[in-house]
Amino acid sequence: MKRSDNTAKERCFLDTNILLYTDDGAAPAKQTQALHLLEDGWNSGTLVLSTQVLQEYTVAASRKLGVPIATVQRKVELFHALEILSIEHRDIVRAIELHRLYQFSFWDSLIIRMAQKASCAVLLSEDLQHGQTIGDLRIVNPFRV
Numbered sequence: 001m002k003r004s005d006n007t008a009k010e011r012c013f014l015d016t017n018i019l020l021y022t023d024d025g026a027a028p029a030k031q032t033q034a035l036h037l038l039e040d041g042w043n044s045g046t047l048v049l050s051t052q053v054l055q056e057y058t059v060a061a062s063r064k065l066g067v068p069i070a071t072v073q074r075k076v077e078l079f080h081a082l083e084i085l086s087i088e089h090r091d092i093v094r095a096i097e098l099h100r101l102y103q104f105s106f107w108d109s110l111i112i113r114m115a116q117k118a119s120c121a122v123l124l125s126e127d128l129q130h131g132q133t134i135g136d137l138r139i140v141n142p143f144r145v
Helices: 016-021 028-044 051-063 069-081 089-102 106-117
Strands: 012-014 047-050 083-085 122-124 137-140
Touching: 012 016, 012 028, 012 106, 016 028, 016 051, 028 047, 047 051, 047 106, 051 069, 051 083, 051 106, 089 106, 106 122, 106 137
Parallel strands: 012 047, 012 122, 047 083, 122 137
Antiparallel strands: none
16 A cells, blocks of 8 residues: 555554464565555554454464464564554444444454544555545555555
């Protein structure tokens, strides 16, 4: 995803699939793009994650991609430098409301809720509809050509 100077400063919430592609050697173009996004956001201080994303990453990276659990743990430890939001009861209730209103899966609704809670302008995700807006949140698929 090419970003303008303006977009580069926007707060971006990362969906789990972006983190997973950093470990996915079977998709080298997406891996390179995901690593670039992570590096840019890390350097600019604009990336936000939630505890849900870290949990999903841990399970999928170790089980689906076969990443050694010690490597997964080290990466999760390194992510502490980013802004990480913890999910609260009211976030679950709001996610259920989003699920009912937009028909997203509950888990996607919780990702959206946390991105909104963090006042992110962009949710980077391959799983949701590119270009869709939900309030002030814009969904961007960074792998879209």
